[in-house]
Amino acid sequence: MKSIRLPLPGTGSNPSTHSQGTNPGSFANPADIGGPLSFSSPDTPGMPPVSSKTAWDFMPEDWRLSDGRWHAPDGFVPITQLEHARLGTITPEMERVAEREPHLDANQVREEIAAGRMVIPANKVHLAKELDPMAIGRATRTKINANMGASPVSSGSSEEVEKLEWALRWGADTVMDLSTGGDLDATREAIIKHSTAPIGTVPIYSMIMGRAVEDLDREIVLECLEAQALQGVDYFTIHAGVRRAHLDLVAKRLIGIVSRGGSLLAKWMLHHGRENLMAEIWDDICLLMRRYDVTFSIGDGLRPGGLADATDGAQLGELSALGELTERAWRHGVQVMIEGPGHVPFDQVEYNMKLQRQVCHGAPFYVLGPLVTDVFPGYDHITSAIGATAAAYHGASMLCYVTPKEHLGLPKRDDVKQGCVAYRIAAHAADVALGIPGTRDWDDELTKARAALNWEKHFELAFDSDTARAFHDEDMDVDTDFCAMCGHDWCAVRISKEIISFVSGKDEAYAWETPKISAALSEEQKDILQKRGVLTPEELHRLASKTRNQMGADDARAECHSEVTGDSDSAMELQDQGTSSPAAPPPAGD
Numbered sequence: 001m002k003s004i005r006l007p008l009p010g011t012g013s014n015p016s017t018h019s020q021g022t023n024p025g026s027f028a029n030p031a032d033i034g035g036p037l038s039f040s041s042p043d044t045p046g047m048p049p050v051s052s053k054t055a056w057d058f059m060p061e062d063w064r065l066s067d068g069r070w071h072a073p074d075g076f077v078p079i080t081q082l083e084h085a086r087l088g089t090i091t092p093e094m095e096r097v098a099e100r101e102p103h104l105d106a107n108q109v110r111e112e113i114a115a116g117r118m119v120i121p122a123n124k125v126h127l128a129k130e131l132d133p134m135a136i137g138r139a140t141r142t143k144i145n146a147n148m149g150a151s152p153v154s155s156g157s158s159e160e161v162e163k164l165e166w167a168l169r170w171g172a173d174t175v176m177d178l179s180t181g182g183d184l185d186a187t188r189e190a191i192i193k194h195s196t197a198p199i200g201t202v203p204i205y206s207m208i209m210g211r212a213v214e215d216l217d218r219e220i221v222l223e224c225l226e227a228q229a230l231q232g233v234d235y236f237t238i239h240a241g242v243r244r245a246h247l248d249l250v251a252k253r254l255i256g257i258v259s260r261g262g263s264l265l266a267k268w269m270l271h272h273g274r275e276n277l278m279a280e281i282w283d284d285i286c287l288l289m290r291r292y293d294v295t296f297s298i299g300d301g302l303r304p305g306g307l308a309d310a311t312d313g314a315q316l317g318e319l320s321a322l323g324e325l326t327e328r329a330w331r332h333g334v335q336v337m338i339e340g341p342g343h344v345p346f347d348q349v350e351y352n353m354k355l356q357r358q359v360c361h362g363a364p365f366y367v368l369g370p371l372v373t374d375v376f377p378g379y380d381h382i383t384s385a386i387g388a389t390a391a392a393y394h395g396a397s398m399l400c401y402v403t404p405k406e407h408l409g410l411p412k413r414d415d416v417k418q419g420c421v422a423y424r425i426a427a428h429a430a431d432v433a434l435g436i437p438g439t440r441d442w443d444d445e446l447t448k449a450r451a452a453l454n455w456e457k458h459f460e461l462a463f464d465s466d467t468a469r470a471f472h473d474e475d476m477d478v479d480t481d482f483c484a485m486c487g488h489d490w491c492a493v494r495i496s497k498e499i500i501s502f503v504s505g506k507d508e509a510y511a512w513e514t515p516k517i518s519a520a521l522s523e524e525q526k527d528i529l530q531k532r533g534v535l536t537p538e539e540l541h542r543l544a545s546k547t548r549n550q551m552g553a554d555d556a557r558a559e560c561h562s563e564v565t566g567d568s569d570s571a572m573e574l575q576d577q578g579t580s581s582p583a584a585p586p587p588a589g590d
């Protein structure tokens, strides 16, 4: 038979360390660490090209370039990671980032920070506590942020710390404390104290506690920023890009301004007939943040709140202002990332990412979702994770999670987990697609375990092992050479294993000898199944209270089928007894 040779796109790096499987590698651009593309998607025709500038083009006025190196004035003491990087110093934080990102070395981390394409949000105060430094940028793996915070109607400090720990457990790389109720200072203090991850805030929320937004002035703003910097906040969202000129454009929108910070500052501008206070005192804010190495997350106060308002004049006008604020912050030696939309139709996601990359000269883009449709409240962790995957592939460096409670209420523990899991999926999927070396190794290992029908290994490798195990055991609590999805006779993986010419599933490292009744459900697994409500209390009790003997431990062999016994009748018996519903037909496309 003639082999099929279809043209494939030029391939970038291989995300699988050992080039395993038959995949030709990533279809993204080849890696360009040290250049403006780093790990990037090929441009769809018409996309804005990269900026020809970097943070090196926006140096402090009193620094001088000689012998190919930048020199600070005499007596200058570097504080921020950006300043150290510009002077050629590799800090312990850069070393730590290189350890956590094995595809980068510490000098590459330093170079990316110096170029403004990477940030290490690490306030000196938090560094002296428990902070474990991490980096956000196009050359690093995609990061996710989880939001939390007490509201005036729900939650308190201890509940927020519990949510923080829960978010870290489920893979949040940074956490934002967005408290607007309760004791804001105490909640923030508690969160910073307990967090190994960087903590971000939107300081204007504290600024207006007990006062009208119209009363804000320079002194109040700086005093509040200083207090939070002293507590150890690692990055501040400041909505300085909203300008008076943009407000007329907002009037035509379906849903106006949906950012709390953006709407408050719009009110301030209209009341005072002045430009945005945060923009007016931007240089003062930069000087203050530099002292602690607080990183900017320059806020998108005019992000669209619905598909109808995406990529409109107000949003793009603000983006242009964000580019100018970035340049000024870099001149002060302050690290910068930029916040982005919001609600964006899928076809416009790439344009939004690449426009930001151009206007903000490659400063890391930190996006909320974006949601790619508006009509699934209750499921916006999914609508937004779809947009987030596209955003990360096309240029975003950090994804702010959205939970199922988005637009509806304050997220609870399980919502935090659902949001984190959805966003870990988005980030990982994008990293594999971008060809970041080593990112697919995890997938490849799990594929090998799946091919060998090695359930224990399969669940051990799963991101959420408890859910995977509980779902499997809900139907059939025996680890054997099929599951309840297709049943014994229709199990394609089992059938494939029997075709001698295939090597599929024969990796010795994943071999298993005898089918085994699975261990008793853990409390967490029991909880998962209880919430699903499929099993009766008696069935749940049986799964949760198995003894070692019942499980066929030691030399007591479970009475169930495997390809080792080749006993088809036992298999059918097991299938009939062990599944709570008749065997389902094979999945579509199998």
Ligand code: SF4
Pocket: 481, 482, 483, 484, 485, 486, 487, 488, 490, 491, 492, 493, 494
């Ligand atoms: S092919 Fe079907 S029965 Fe076999 S392991 Fe996969 S889902 Fe389960």
